[in-house]
Amino acid sequence: MISAAAQGLVLSWWDRHGRDLPWRDTRDPWAVLIAEIMAQQTQVNRVVPRWHEFLERWPTPAVLAAASLADVLRAWQGLGYPRRAANLHRSAQVVVADPGLGGSLPDTLEGLLALPGIGPYTARAVLAFAHEADVGVVDTNTGRILARVGGRRLGARAAQVAADAWVPAGEGWAWNQAMLDVGALLCRPVPRCHDCPLATSCRWALDGWPNPDPAAKSAGVSVRQAPYRGSMREVRGRVLDVLAEGGATTDDVIASSVRALAPSAAHHAEPLDVRVVEALTQLEADGLVAVSASIVTLAGDPAVA
DNA sequence: TATTCGTGGAA
DNA sequence: TTTCCAAGAAT
Numbered sequence: 001m002i003s004a005a006a007q008g009l010v011l012s013w014w015d016r017h018g019r020d021l022p023w024r025d026t027r028d029p030w031a032v033l034i035a036e037i038m039a040q041q042t043q044v045n046r047v048v049p050r051w052h053e054f055l056e057r058w059p060t061p062a063v064l065a066a067a068s069l070a071d072v073l074r075a076w077q078g079l080g081y082p083r084r085a086a087n088l089h090r091s092a093q094v095v096v097a098d099p100g101l102g103g104s105l106p107d108t109l110e111g112l113l114a115l116p117g118i119g120p121y122t123a124r125a126v127l128a129f130a131h132e133a134d135v136g137v138v139d140t141n142t143g144r145i146l147a148r149v150g151g152r153r154l155g156a157r158a159a160q161v162a163a164d165a166w167v168p169a170g171e172g173w174a175w176n177q178a179m180l181d182v183g184a185l186l187c188r189p190v191p192r193c194h195d196c197p198l199a200t201s202c203r204w205a206l207d208g209w210p211n212p213d214p215a216a217k218s219a220g221v222s223v224r225q226a227p228y229r230g231s232m233r234e235v236r237g238r239v240l241d242v243l244a245e246g247g248a249t250t251d252d253v254i255a256s257s258v259r260a261l262a263p264s265a266a267h268h269a270e271p272l273d274v275r276v277v278e279a280l281t282q283l284e285a286d287g288l289v290a291v292s293a294s295i296v297t298l299a300g301d302p303a304v305a
Numbered sequence: 306t307a308t309t310c311g312t313g314g315a316a
Numbered sequence: 317t318t319t320c321c322a323a324g325a326a327t
């Protein structure tokens with residue numbers, strides 16, 4: 001738990017130092033969902049302009065559901081993890097097709113979790129930020145705070161229990177926004193405790209920051225990741241870039257991708273064209289790419305050579 | 306529980 | 317330059 005005094009310190013710190021993010025001016029569940037999906041493993045400053053563009057083009061689930069996946073993937077270019085875009089597109093189609101929902105997103109935890117690409121964090125973020133529900137939102141930022149203030153490493157379940165318990169009654173929206181900002185601005189991987197409203201409540205800080213940092217690998221978030229350069233992720237990314245320009249023969253796509261990958265090809269024994277073919281195969285299996293009669297396109301694009 | 310899934314800003 | 321890691325989810 002956390003004291004009412006500490007809660008007050010957090011909220012008053014946030015009044016003065018909280019970030020000004022555009023999705024904080026809306027309670028539209030669709031707009032909130034787009035922001036949350038885009039922000040998954042992606043810095044919010046990079047999301048802001050893309051969020052405006054996306055919502056202007058597809059302001060409701062219905063209009064997104066009617067768009068081609070290829071157009072959605074193009075709108076996603078540069079954000080990374082394109083399957084987020086595919087899942088969002090699919091979620092929109094589910095919502096539109098379900099007579100019980102009438103084109104609106106579910107407003108229950110279970111309903112949101114049932115949609116592809118929406119997990120424990122995103123579902124609760126929609127509840128807290130669109131519906132102003134008193135639920136705790138656990139992400140990489142709040143997960144660090146919970147572990148450090150508690151002075152011990154937390155599993156995903158314990159982190160969720162603590163996050164829920166910390167929410168001041170009736171303040172779910174502001175509290176979670178504040179926690180996200182404390183985590184992003186102060187309780188960072190390398191902490192900046194000097195101005196932190198929780199400094200006098202934080203077990204880890206009060207004990208003199210002993211090793212190991214309780215936030216490390218805590219709350220089931222912030223997974224350590226493999227190198228990107230030379231990875232299959234990089235290969236798939238370059239292949240999608242090439243396909244975004246328009247359909248081409250498989251040979252053309254392979255040649256263009258190999259060219260785009262040339263700078264990072266040196267460290268790998270397997271020939272680049274073999275890896276590109278493997279990437280195409282994976283992308284097709286994931287439904288992001290369509291291959292027909294030796295023509296490759298983004299899924300949903302007309303296959304004109 | 307451990308891996309895999311893109312991209313780019315920041316230190 | 318390299319390394320880290322960001323409003324996570326799915327498997």
